[in-house]
Amino acid sequence: MSGAGTGRTRRPGGKVSIYDVAERAGVSHQTVSRVINGHPNIREATRERVERAMAEIDYHPSGIARALATSRTRRIGVIVDSPVQYGPSSTFRAIEEAAVDAGYGVNALSVGDDVDLDRARVQEIDALCVIAPRYSTLSTLRARTSGVPLLLVKADPEHDVLSVAVDQYAGAVHAVDHLLELGHRRILHLGGPRDWADARVRARAYSERLAAEGLDPYPPLLGDWTSDYGYRVGSDPAAIPDEVTAVFAANDQMALGLVHGFHRRGIRVPDDVSVVGFDDLPDARHFLPPLTTVRQDFHALGTLALTTLIDALEGRAPVEGRMIEPELVVRASTAAPRG
Amino acid sequence: MSGAGTGRTRRPGGKVSIYDVAERAGVSHQTVSRVINGHPNIREATRERVERAMAEIDYHPSGIARALATSRTRRIGVIVDSPVQYGPSSTFRAIEEAAVDAGYGVNALSVGDDVDLDRARVQEIDALCVIAPRYSTLSTLRARTSGVPLLLVKADPEHDVLSVAVDQYAGAVHAVDHLLELGHRRILHLGGPRDWADARVRARAYSERLAAEGLDPYPPLLGDWTSDYGYRVGSDPAAIPDEVTAVFAANDQMALGLVHGFHRRGIRVPDDVSVVGFDDLPDARHFLPPLTTVRQDFHALGTLALTTLIDALEGRAPVEGRMIEPELVVRASTAAPRG
DNA sequence: CACTCGAATGTTAGCGCTCACAATCTCGGC
DNA sequence: GCCGAGATTGTGAGCGCTAACATTCGAGTG
Numbered sequence: 160m161s162g163a164g165t166g167r168t169r170r171p172g173g174k175v176s177i178y179d180v181a182e183r184a185g186v187s188h189q190t191v192s193r194v195i196n197g198h199p200n201i202r203e204a205t206r207e208r209v210e211r212a213m214a215e216i217d218y219h220p221s222g223i224a225r226a227l228a229t230s231r232t233r234r235i236g237v238i239v240d241s242p243v244q245y246g247p248s249s250t251f252r253a254i255e256e257a258a259v260d261a262g263y264g265v266n267a268l269s270v271g272d273d274v275d276l277d278r279a280r281v282q283e284i285d286a287l288c289v290i291a292p293r294y295s296t297l298s299t300l301r302a303r304t305s306g307v308p309l310l311l312v313k314a315d316p317e318h319d320v321l322s323v324a325v326d327q328y329a330g331a332v333h334a335v336d337h338l339l340e341l342g343h344r345r346i347l348h349l350g351g352p353r354d355w356a357d358a359r360v361r362a363r364a365y366s367e368r369l370a371a372e373g374l375d376p377y378p379p380l381l382g383d384w385t386s387d388y389g390y391r392v393g394s395d396p397a398a399i400p401d402e403v404t405a406v407f408a409a410n411d412q413m414a415l416g417l418v419h420g421f422h423r424r425g426i427r428v429p430d431d432v433s434v435v436g437f438d439d440l441p442d443a444r445h446f447l448p449p450l451t452t453v454r455q456d457f458h459a460l461g462t463l464a465l466t467t468l469i470d471a472l473e474g475r476a477p478v479e480g481r482m483i484e485p486e487l488v489v490r491a492s493t494a495a496p497r498g
Numbered sequence: 499m500s501g502a503g504t505g506r507t508r509r510p511g512g513k514v515s516i517y518d519v520a521e522r523a524g525v526s527h528q529t530v531s532r533v534i535n536g537h538p539n540i541r542e543a544t545r546e547r548v549e550r551a552m553a554e555i556d557y558h559p560s561g562i563a564r565a566l567a568t569s570r571t572r573r574i575g576v577i578v579d580s581p582v583q584y585g586p587s588s589t590f591r592a593i594e595e596a597a598v599d600a601g602y603g604v605n606a607l608s609v610g611d612d613v614d615l616d617r618a619r620v621q622e623i624d625a626l627c628v629i630a631p632r633y634s635t636l637s638t639l640r641a642r643t644s645g646v647p648l649l650l651v652k653a654d655p656e657h658d659v660l661s662v663a664v665d666q667y668a669g670a671v672h673a674v675d676h677l678l679e680l681g682h683r684r685i686l687h688l689g690g691p692r693d694w695a696d697a698r699v700r701a702r703a704y705s706e707r708l709a710a711e712g713l714d715p716y717p718p719l720l721g722d723w724t725s726d727y728g729y730r731v732g733s734d735p736a737a738i739p740d741e742v743t744a745v746f747a748a749n750d751q752m753a754l755g756l757v758h759g760f761h762r763r764g765i766r767v768p769d770d771v772s773v774v775g776f777d778d779l780p781d782a783r784h785f786l787p788p789l790t791t792v793r794q795d796f797h798a799l800g801t802l803a804l805t806t807l808i809d810a811l812e813g814r815a816p817v818e819g820r821m822i823e824p825e826l827v828v829r830a831s832t833a834a835p836r837g
Numbered sequence: 838c839a840c841t842c843g844a845a846t847g848t849t850a851g852c853g854c855t856c857a858c859a860a861t862c863t864c865g866g867c
Numbered sequence: 868g869c870c871g872a873g874a875t876t877g878t879g880a881g882c883g884c885t886a887a888c889a890t891t892c893g894a895g896t897g
Binding site for chain 3: 174176177178188189192195196220221223224225226227228229
């Protein structure tokens, strides 16, 4: 009893189930289910009747019940390593948008210094997407992912794991080449933390590019991405050798701080030293001087990440081109070195 | 059949259910459920036996099944209006952290220009939290929230809705007072979009504060929060009356662009014009000149938001003090007007 | 020492959906 | 006008859990 056939229209809870729809449309609950899921073999007239019934009693399928029955939640977990940074956070948003468009929900899981996948409720997601990972995060993750499909958004593509990336190497080469073309020979790299994949690739590109030109790379200064760090370096007379004429900073924030630090010491950018950043923050064009930098299209990255993941999840052939190409944006923080 | 008592240990799917635990511990599934939920009347010995069994077969309760049975998901939806902005995004992160600590999951739901609550799967969340809302978003929302508890993170506290806020009015007063104390009398406000609650409150504070001093407020220029807008205003000779000696910008980004625009016209900050921002972006201290601004503690805001929401959700007495106090940070973009 | 009562545990029935299978219907071909 | 292959619809069970009620157990009472 209390089954489908009784006279009830809506249960007290206000919830409407497929049984209510079925009853109203004069079909079985299973037929309703088929209509919902776009099953092929449904007579047109029946489908219409069911759809009308659904609309009339304002029926909405329960994702929870569906998840229980199918053990697929249509929800993906997104771990953002350093969520307050512009890059990760805009990537996250792009992923989220794309996910919603694909009919998936997004479970946000940020992470301080440890990844606690138990709290992350891994069982309630169909897949996991990790943004801007540090190497340390990655290894913790690998050990515990326990069956959930995984996609990495990171610097260097990985062999055995699904991943997408902005081509950090190419981006860094753009930056260095720009300085070389301007005539700089004494170029320093203000790098990101050793533990960050992006940082490492950029640093490697810097060294290799200079070496290829027969120039000696300086040992990179390793910062923490913050403008504070850049400021410290810029304002400390001992931090950067005097003969340096250009600095390639691994991100815009450190570049900003660096310029500030230089300014305090009376070193002018670009007159005395040129500075290139990385990221192209929305505000970088209004820094003083407007910053020459390498633009990463984080939105495209996020979209690519999600579509790649969903393709894999639904067994479709993966799209090709898992690398986004960055782009050099020349502004006013770089110039030819003084004769 | 295939019920509890049969000899199966783990089902092929690799999933372990309370029945598996029950069997192993020699109790009924319901007893297991009681142990999981910390039900009082369980003999200590039984509890231990069950807990051991859970550990041995690595049992983890299914949130999905629990959600279906209880119709509570322990998940909250968080809508972020303009997710790429620093404020909203760091508030979001704080909320997320606090949510996880409280045992809740977070469903990210960003929103472009419309709020599509159907896609938002409102049925799968216990409550909704909306960050940095525009008035238009609010009204759409109010019409469709359909029973889900709602918390607003916004500028002006609301009577009939749960809400938390940074005291925008007080913050704006700090900014204007600072300029007044420096001796400025011709103060312009570079405001945010009309549709934004925060922007409106700041603009109102500006006008009222000046009026209280017997000064004539200028009609605020209404921007779109971007540094581009600030730049346009700053570089356009017609945009700002010449006699103005100080500008209170409604956020740091517009302030940054404004300074850039002034710079292009040869107007020096703070020598010729003082500029105050709002937010205290992490990089604001390294702008040139370092920006005087009003700091909002977004992290505290997010934490407050979530605890308030959870308290309400679980029927606890709400904490008092739903307003976060902002703080003036004086740097180098403000000075006394030239004699 | 039967008797009551609360503590501790078990039993049954869903939550709203899908899956696997069974049943019925429809129609072309002979 | 009958048969079989699809097309279309229905039936029962179960996903893993909790809620409500039923039962058992042990100790305190008169």
